[in-house]
Amino acid sequence: MIRGILFSFLSAFLSATTVAQVVTSTASSGAGSLRDVAAAAAPNATITFDPSLDGQSILLEGSPITLTKNVNIDASGLSVTVAISGGGDSIFIINNGVNATLTRLTLLDAERAISNDGTTTINQCLLTQNSSDSFAGAILNNATGTLTVRDSTLAQNTAVTSGAAIFSSGILNVLNSTIANNCADLEGAGILCQSGTVFVQQSTISGNKAVTA
Numbered sequence: 096m097i098r099g100i101l102f103s104f105l106s107a108f109l110s111a112t113t114v115a116q117v118v119t120s121t122a123s124s125g126a127g128s129l130r131d132v133a134a135a136a137a138p139n140a141t142i143t144f145d146p147s148l149d150g151q152s153i154l155l156e157g158s159p160i161t162l163t164k165n166v167n168i169d170a171s172g173l174s175v176t177v178a179i180s181g182g183g184d185s186i187f188i189i190n191n192g193v194n195a196t197l198t199r200l201t202l203l204d205a206e207r208a209i210s211n212d213g214t215t216t217i218n219q220c221l222l223t224q225n226s227s228d229s230f231a232g233a234i235l236n237n238a239t240g241t242l243t244v245r246d247s248t249l250a251q252n253t254a255v256t257s258g259a260a261i262f263s264s265g266i267l268n269v270l271n272s273t274i275a276n277n278c279a280d281l282e283g284a285g286i287l288c289q290s291g292t293v294f295v296q297q298s299t300i301s302g303n304k305a306v307t308a
Contacts, residue, residue: 176199218247222260238265256281
């Protein structure tokens with residue numbers, strides 16, 4: 096009897112956890128939203144997107160989504176990727192000590208789409224039309240950060256000073272990716288490495304422009 100009750104409870108818990116890991120809404124917050132699903136997900140969860148969100152857009156309002164637990168956010172199950180807009184604010188902040196993987200997302204129209212202090216992989220993503228009124232238009236990789244950009248495109252991002260696509264002070268790996276047509280007013284329109292290390296392999300870096308360089 097007790098064993099049966101425990102089994103039923105565990106089954107219900109696992110079922111609820113599975114449901115909580117699927118984004119079903121394009122709303123900025125609330126039930127089924129990316130923000131709420133990310134907050135409720137267990138460590139090492141994989142967050143996916145309901146097929147009804149195929150080709151849809153998510154506009155975040157109010158504040159970025161801060162990732163505090165290891166997580167994979169994966170839109171590869173959609174035939175047309177979901178677009179996530181920061182609405183003039185950042186989209187993701189990855190905390191120190193967090194392992195995060197973002198797969199097949201379009202991140203756009205953000206004031207610095209990603210700020211990374213953890214270990215983050217950007218996989219098959221498009222980051223475009225992001226901007227900063229200082230540095231790091233699309234991605235800021237801080238000193239504690241390890242960032243891998245794989246099979247992705249960073250294009251048409253802007254920064255007032257430097258690092259329109261990526262501004263890095265940590266460990267940066269760019270693999271099989273394209274960084275093109277980004278613009279900064281001062282320097283490092285594509286990538287600016289303030290400190291740390293940069294490794295680039297089989298990637299295209301072209302058409303980036305530093306206006307006053």
